[in-house]
Ligand code: GTP
C-alpha cells in the first residue's frame with residue numbers, strides 16, 4: 001500500500017495547529033501508521049531537501065525547518081501521495097485554494113505549514129530518513145470496508 005511522509009512544519013507547531021493539520025488528513029480516510037514529535041538537525045534537513053540544494057532559498061529553508069519542533073507522520077492508503085498533496089494545496093499559499101490546508105492556514109511561501117512527499121519514490125526515501133521500519137505500524141481498522149473499495 002502506498003505511503004507518504006507528512007511534516008507539520010515548525011510554524012504550525014508554534015501556532016498550535018498540529019491537531020488541525022493531522023485531523024484534516026485523518027478525515028480523508030488515509031491511515032496514520034507512524035507519528036512523532038521531533039527536532040530536525042541541519043544534516044538531516046540537507047538530506048531531506050537535497051533536491052533544493054542549489055536553489056537561492058535553500059539556506060532559508062534549512063534554517064526554517066530546523067528552527068523548532070516538527071511533527072513527523074506517515075499516512076498509508078491508495079494514492080496516499082496525491083491525496084495528501086491535494087489536501088495540502090499549492091506550495092505558495094497565494095495559489096492554494098480555500099479548503100486546502102495551505103489555502104486556509106498560510107499566507108507565506110516560506111511558512112507554509114506542511115510538507116508532503118511529491119511522489120511515491122520521494123516518499124520511500126523521505127520516510128527512511130525519519131523512521132526505522134519498526135516505528136511504522138501495520139494494523140486493521142474496523143471501518144476500513146467503509147473507506148476502501150476492496151472488491
Ligand atoms: P514541501 O512539501 O515543503 O516540499 O513543499 P512543496 O513540495 O510544495 O514545494 P517544493 O518542494 O518545491 O519546495 C520546498 C519548500 O521550499 C516549499 O514548501 C517552500 O516553503 C520553499 N520554497 C519553494 N520555492 C520557493 C521559492 O521560490 N522561494 C522561497 N523563499 N521558498 C521556496
Ligand code: MG
Pocket residue numbers: 116118
Ligand atoms: Mg517538496
